[in-house]
Amino acid sequence: MGVDAELRQRLRRLSADERDDEFPGGEEGATGWDGAETLLARVAWSRLAEPGDGIAGAMLAALGPRVALQLLIDDVSARGMRERVRAAGEDIAARVLAEARDRWLPRLDRAATLDDIDRALAGGLSVVIPEGAGWPSQLNDLGAHAPIALWLRGDPAILQAHSLAVVGARAASGYGTHVAAEIVDGVCRAGAPIVSGAAYGIDAVAHRTALAASAPTVAVLAGGADRAYPAAHDSLIGRIAREGTVCAEMVPGSAPTKWRFRQRNRIIAALSGATLVVEAGVRSGTLNTAGHAAELGRMLGAVPGPVTSAASAGCHRLIREYGASLVTNAEEACELIGLDDRLAVLADGERVEPDGARTPPLHERVLDALPLRGGRDAAEVARRSGLSIAETRGALAELDVLGRVEQREPSAAGEAVWALRR
Amino acid sequence: MGVDAELRQRLRRLSADERDDEFPGGEEGATGWDGAETLLARVAWSRLAEPGDGIAGAMLAALGPRVALQLLIDDVSARGMRERVRAAGEDIAARVLAEARDRWLPRLDRAATLDDIDRALAGGLSVVIPEGAGWPSQLNDLGAHAPIALWLRGDPAILQAHSLAVVGARAASGYGTHVAAEIVDGVCRAGAPIVSGAAYGIDAVAHRTALAASAPTVAVLAGGADRAYPAAHDSLIGRIAREGTVCAEMVPGSAPTKWRFRQRNRIIAALSGATLVVEAGVRSGTLNTAGHAAELGRMLGAVPGPVTSAASAGCHRLIREYGASLVTNAEEACELIGLDDRLAVLADGERVEPDGARTPPLHERVLDALPLRGGRDAAEVARRSGLSIAETRGALAELDVLGRVEQREPSAAGEAVWALRR
Numbered sequence: 001m002g003v004d005a006e007l008r009q010r011l012r013r014l015s016a017d018e019r020d021d022e023f024p025g026g027e028e029g030a031t032g033w034d035g036a037e038t039l040l041a042r043v044a045w046s047r048l049a050e051p052g053d054g055i056a057g058a059m060l061a062a063l064g065p066r067v068a069l070q071l072l073i074d075d076v077s078a079r080g081m082r083e084r085v086r087a088a089g090e091d092i093a094a095r096v097l098a099e100a101r102d103r104w105l106p107r108l109d110r111a112a113t114l115d116d117i118d119r120a121l122a123g124g125l126s127v128v129i130p131e132g133a134g135w136p137s138q139l140n141d142l143g144a145h146a147p148i149a150l151w152l153r154g155d156p157a158i159l160q161a162h163s164l165a166v167v168g169a170r171a172a173s174g175y176g177t178h179v180a181a182e183i184v185d186g187v188c189r190a191g192a193p194i195v196s197g198a199a200y201g202i203d204a205v206a207h208r209t210a211l212a213a214s215a216p217t218v219a220v221l222a223g224g225a226d227r228a229y230p231a232a233h234d235s236l237i238g239r240i241a242r243e244g245t246v247c248a249e250m251v252p253g254s255a256p257t258k259w260r261f262r263q264r265n266r267i268i269a270a271l272s273g274a275t276l277v278v279e280a281g282v283r284s285g286t287l288n289t290a291g292h293a294a295e296l297g298r299m300l301g302a303v304p305g306p307v308t309s310a311a312s313a314g315c316h317r318l319i320r321e322y323g324a325s326l327v328t329n330a331e332e333a334c335e336l337i338g339l340d341d342r343l344a345v346l347a348d349g350e351r352v353e354p355d356g357a358r359t360p361p362l363h364e365r366v367l368d369a370l371p372l373r374g375g376r377d378a379a380e381v382a383r384r385s386g387l388s389i390a391e392t393r394g395a396l397a398e399l400d401v402l403g404r405v406e407q408r409e410p411s412a413a414g415e416a417v418w419a420l421r422r
Numbered sequence: 423m424g425v426d427a428e429l430r431q432r433l434r435r436l437s438a439d440e441r442d443d444e445f446p447g448g449e450e451g452a453t454g455w456d457g458a459e460t461l462l463a464r465v466a467w468s469r470l471a472e473p474g475d476g477i478a479g480a481m482l483a484a485l486g487p488r489v490a491l492q493l494l495i496d497d498v499s500a501r502g503m504r505e506r507v508r509a510a511g512e513d514i515a516a517r518v519l520a521e522a523r524d525r526w527l528p529r530l531d532r533a534a535t536l537d538d539i540d541r542a543l544a545g546g547l548s549v550v551i552p553e554g555a556g557w558p559s560q561l562n563d564l565g566a567h568a569p570i571a572l573w574l575r576g577d578p579a580i581l582q583a584h585s586l587a588v589v590g591a592r593a594a595s596g597y598g599t600h601v602a603a604e605i606v607d608g609v610c611r612a613g614a615p616i617v618s619g620a621a622y623g624i625d626a627v628a629h630r631t632a633l634a635a636s637a638p639t640v641a642v643l644a645g646g647a648d649r650a651y652p653a654a655h656d657s658l659i660g661r662i663a664r665e666g667t668v669c670a671e672m673v674p675g676s677a678p679t680k681w682r683f684r685q686r687n688r689i690i691a692a693l694s695g696a697t698l699v700v701e702a703g704v705r706s707g708t709l710n711t712a713g714h715a716a717e718l719g720r721m722l723g724a725v726p727g728p729v730t731s732a733a734s735a736g737c738h739r740l741i742r743e744y745g746a747s748l749v750t751n752a753e754e755a756c757e758l759i760g761l762d763d764r765l766a767v768l769a770d771g772e773r774v775e776p777d778g779a780r781t782p783p784l785h786e787r788v789l790d791a792l793p794l795r796g797g798r799d800a801a802e803v804a805r806r807s808g809l810s811i812a813e814t815r816g817a818l819a820e821l822d823v824l825g826r827v828e829q830r831e832p833s834a835a836g837e838a839v840w841a842l843r844r
Contacts, residue, residue, distance in 0.1 A: 179729055304726030304738060307601055307750035316726060319741065319748045326741045326748070328729035 003036050010117055011036045013388070014043075016126040016134040016156040035131070041065035042129045042149040044113045047251045048072070048104040049148060051263035055092060055100040057144030062090040065129075065148070072101070072108050119252040123226035124241075124390045125151050128159070136160050141296050142270050147249035151225040153241035155363075155398045158216040163193040164337050165272035165293070167265075167286050168202025169279040173311045176279035179303055180205040183276070186330020188215030189350070190343040193244070195220065195272040197264065198237050200230060202278045202286075207240055214403070217244040220271065222256035222264040224248055229256045242397040265289035274299035274336035276327060280314030287314050294322055299336040301327040362387065366395040367404065367420070375408045375419035425458050432539055433458045435810070436465075438548040438556040438578040457553070463487035464551045464571040466535045469673045470494070470526040471570060473685035477514060477522040479566030484512040487551075487570070494523070494530050541674040545648035546663075546812045547573050550581070558582050563718050564692050569671035573647040575663035577785075577820045580638040585615040586759050587694035587715070589687075589708050590624025591701040595733045598701035601725055602627040605698070608752020610637030611772065612765040615666070617642065617694045619686065620659050622652060624700045624708075629662055636825070639666040642693065644678035644686040646670055651678045664819040687711035696721035696758035698749060702736030709736050716744055721758040723749040784809065788817040789826065789842070797830045797841035 003011070015035075042065045049056035059068045062085050071081050078098035085092050120127065128134040129149045136159040139146050150159070164187050168176060180202050184194055194210040196203040198219040210217035219240045221229060225248035228234040240246050249267065250260060265285065269275050269292035277300075280286040293300045302324040305312030318324035327333050334340040369384035370376060376384075382392040396418050399405040408417040425433070437457075464487045471478035481490045484507050493503050500520035507514050542549065550556040551571045558581040561568050572581070586609050590598060602624050606616055610631070615638040618625040632639035641662045643651060647670040650656040662668050671689065672682060687707065691697050691714035699722075702708035715722045724746040727734030740746035749755050756762040791806035792798060798806075804814040818840050821827040830839040 175728055175730070303729060304734075304741075304748070306597055306728055307725060308597070312726075313750070316748055316750050319726075320750075320754070326726070326738055328735070328738050328742075332742070 003040055007040070007114070007117075008036045010121060011039050011043075013121055014117055014125075014127050015039055015132065016128045016152065037066050038064075038131050039127065039129060040113075041069040042131075043116060043127060043251075044069055044108075044110075046147075046149045046151070046249060047109075047113055047116060048107045050103075051147065051249050051260055052145045052266065053100070053103075054144040055096060056104070056148065057146060058090060058092055059085065059100075060148065061144060062088040072104060075105075116251040116253075119226065120151060123153070123252060124394060125153050125225055125252060126156065127151055128156050134159075136271055138273075139267065139270050142266060145266065146270075147267060150247050150249055151252060152245055152247035153225055154243075154245035154394065155216070156245065158193050158218055158245045159247065159271065161193045161216065162337055162339075163195045163218065163272045164333060165195040165268045165275040165289070166202065166206035166278060167196055167268065167275065167280075167289050168206075168277055169281055169284055169286060169311050169314075170199055170201040170203075171281075171311065172201035172205065172279050173305075173309060175305055175309070176202060176303075176311055177205050179305075180278040181209045183278070183303070183327070183330045183333045184209040185213055186343060187333050187339075188213040189346055190330070190334045190339045191215075192273075192334070192337055192339055193218055195268055197221070197268055197289075198229070198233055198240065198246075200233075204233065204236060206278075207236060207244075211239060211243055214243075216402075218271065219244070219246045220264055220267050221246060221248040222250070222260040224250050224252040224254040226252040227254070227256075242394065243400075261285065262288055266292040269293040269298060270296055272298070273338070274301060276301040276303070276333050276336060277315055277318060277324070278303045279305065279309075279311040280318075281310055282313045282317060284314045287318065290318055290322065290324065294324075300324040301333060301336045303327050362391060362395050363399055363404070366392060366399060370405065370418060370420050372420065375417040377411050377413075377415035377417050379415065381418065425462055429462070429536070429539075430458045432543060433461050433465075435543055436539055436547070436549050437461055437554065438550045438574065459488050460486075460553050461549065461551060462535075463491040464553075465538060465549060465673075466491055466530075466532075468570045468573075468671060469531075469535055469538060470529045472525075473569065473671050473682055474567045474688065475522070475525075476566040477518060478526070478570065479568060480512060480514055481507065481522075482570065483566060484510040494526055497527075538673040538675075541648065542573060545575070545674060546816060547575055547647055547674060548578065549573055550578050556581075558693055560695075561689070561692050564688060567688065568692075569689060572669050572671060573674060574667055574669035575647055576665075576667035576669075576816065577638070578667065580615050580640055580667045581669065581693065583615045583638065584759055584761075585617045585640065585694045586755060587617040587690045587697040587711070588624065588628035588700060589618055589690065589697065589702075589711050590628075590699055591703055591706055591708060591733050591736075592621055592623040592625075593703075593733065594623035594627065594701050595727075595731060597727055597731070598624060598725075598733055599627050601727075602700040603631045605700070605725070605749070605752045605755045606631040607635055608765060609755050609761075610635040612752070612756045612761045613637075614695075614756070614759055614761055615640055617690055619643070619690055619711075620651070620655055620662065620668075622655075626655065626658060628700075629658060629666075633661060633665055636665075638824075640693065641666070641668045642686055642690050643668060643670040644672070644682040646672050646674040646676040648674040649676070649678075664816065665822075683707065684710055688714040691715040691720060692718055694720070695760070696723060698723040698725070698755050698758060699737055699740060699746070700725045701727065701731075701733040702740075703732055704735045704739060706736045709740065712740055712744065712746065716746075722746040723755060723758045725749050784813060784817050785821055785824075785826070788814060788821060792827065792840060792842050794842065797839040799833050799835070799837035799839050801837065803840065 082094045134156040193216040195218040196206040228237040265288045275293035302315035302318040334343045365385040369381045382389045406421045504516050556578040616632040617640040618628040620641040629639050650659040687710045697715035724737035724740040756765045787807040791803045804811045828843045
């Protein structure tokens with residue numbers, strides 16, 4: 001796919017790594033270096049393959065996204081694709097490649113990919129790819145099943161922090177809700193972001209408790225990152241996007257499907273250092289996330305409950321049969337990700353900034369654009385920093401969560417005024 | 423200690439093995455064979471040593487109870503005792519033996535031992551010792567800390583069955599009480615006797631549920647087996663004695679002390695195939711029983727509960743830190759003692775007779791004394807079987823629990839009439 005100056009500009013805005021003013025990565029063996037083409041290729045691939053398509057993963061790993069995409073654009077036969085893959089030292093059966101090619105080709109559509117980019121930019125989304133510095137490298141543990149790219153709203157830096165996934169039953173009991181909130185609150189104090197799936201029940205409690213603690217939280221969605229699901233969580237997901245991160249491997253606008261939900265769970269498991277299941281029925285989808293965590297060698301914890309409660313039956317099974325650690329409080333939850341010592345020394349109310357939440361370049365530029373005394377409105381900060389107004393607003397909201405900036409009385413024009421917090 | 427014909431007769435009545443009409447065991451190296459003297463020596467020793475006295479255990483193992491006792495009667499010095507022990511291939515430091523001798527000698531009192539025997543016979547107690555066939559050999563896993571003898575009321579055969587210990591908090595919650603009853607009921611259906619400590623809370627629920635299911639249950643007491651503790655459980659313990667077994671290593675009339683409670687717990691753990699803790703606080707004495715079970719290599723199970731309940735905190739700790747299996751129902755409890763398959767195939771209401779509850783000789787004699795048609799009162803059964811009226815009543819109550827006999831309309835004299843059940 002050719003990349004003209006205008007498209008290059010849009011890709012630059014789309015990339016979460018653009019703050020380095022250079023596109024990330026490159027491809028061994030490719031002539032010259034063009035991060036924009038790599039990003040475009042991955043963006044295109046993320047429309048071609050369904051989540052967890054291991055053949056796409058293997059192709060991309062062997063040939064790189066640009067070359068792999070070009071084979072499709074050039075309508076190379078499955079046999080031809082196989083030769084290229086073999087030349088790169090990999091082997092995929094011709095029949096398997098033929099099937100995969102039949103899955104991918106009908107979706108190959110440059111216009112649709114350009115629409116995906118426009119839709120993402122309009123929704124304030126950015127993209128991280130494995131070739132970029134913003135990529136959460138723990139996702140590579142998924143091997144050929146790693147996401148091709150991650151579309152996100154909010155701060156990509158949170159994705160790299162050592163986090164805890166907290167998941168559980170949609171039909172959570174009062175007990176489960178209470179315990180999830182207690183544990184998440186403590187884990188947030190210890191400085192670990194909370195990853196979950198923005199579903200009803202335990203997921204929502206986990207996100208809301210993190211938000212209430214002004215702590216970073218990540219929602220991994222099964223559909224597009226710009227599309228709130230469930231719809232009733234529209235405002236919750238919007239708040240997570242402003243104060244944390246919402247991400248998805250599907251292109252913007254994608255509908256969540258049952259398959260995508262199951263595949264989404266592997267991202268939750270891979271993104272976080274450990275997974276804690278608070279409540280889960282015996283046939284709960286939550287056990288799927290737990291299974292992914294165990295497969296990845298991530299620590300797995302489960303909160304016990306009354307044996308008379310169906311909502312705890314899945315947790316008990318995880319402890320009995322899958323070696324999950326029994327977790328009764330925040331300290332034991334922190335132990336799963338190696339932060340228990342930190343929580344133990346904190347006094348009541350004290351908290352620690354998240355690991356890995358280094359000031360990202362975007363934040364630095366916004367902070368630099370704020371005066372040492374007094375404040376400025378977002379439009380003025382955008383002008384001074386050279387960022388878009390949407391980026392600026394996003395960065396200000398994030399810095400607010402992180403306690404670095406604060407809102408003052410609105411200006412005469414009714415605009416919010418931001419100032420450095422000291 | 424000499425044994426005259428009258429004392430021999432009393433010992434014969436005291437021994438739970440007397441139905442063989444021969445005393446059990448003998449001692450290697452002793453001139454001649456006299457089970458009565460062995461029984462008398464163990465009865466005397468069970469007054470000398472506090473529970474779990476490993477030095478007494480080592481002495482008795484090396485020299486046998488008669489020779490070991492004779493050394494004390496003969497006032498042999500610690501040095502002399504050490505020589506005898508060494509000659510038998512064991513070594514105990516002289517200082518240790520001197521201290522032990524100082525503990526034992528003040529309690530050496532033939533009259534008191536004869537009183538113990540009288541008191542036991544008056545209370546319907548019998549005694550099993552390691553040399554006898556009625557001894558539950560699993561207690562030998564305690565090594566030098568095995569009880570010297572076991573005083574008991576009720577059916578000694580139950581002690582040899584493959585049983586489950588169910589223990590827990592005195593201050594049990596409604597939840598714990600409910601779950602204990604559910605699990606015990608299922609385990610009883612699978613045919614395993616329930617061992618517990620007759621305390622308030624979970625212990626009492628375990629015994630009562632077994633009694634309600636007409637299933638065998640064993641209460642291990644910290645004081646004398648003739649002394650109900652807690653006193654409020656007088657009628658419960660009496661019922662266990664009639665329908666199951668009450669046992670203790672202390673001589674009759676002994677008071678339970680804190681030390682004896684802790685030592686009693688080792689017997690509960692050793693007697694049963696596995697120990698299940700239903701509820702326990704973090705500093706509960708129940709954890710002591712669990713510790714003994716783990717030390718003995720017995721399976722250990724614990725029932726989870728709400729993490730918000732202090733009564734479940736000890737259970738959660740056992741699962742987290744001591745490798746206890748998480749148990750949520752009767753089938754999983756049966757799994758601890760390898761009976762899960764059996765429970766799984768039982769239809770509702772169906773049950774299995776306990777393992778190892780072979781018809782003991784006493785039962786056979788009582789069954790033989792009952793007519794094939796119609797019934798007889800206990801006095802008539804006693805006359806025909808040659809047993810005492812107390813033994814006969816005990817055996818009839820046991821056979822009733824086991825479903826072998828049944829009570830008919832009382833005789834004209836108001837006496838209960840017993841008949842074979844078919």
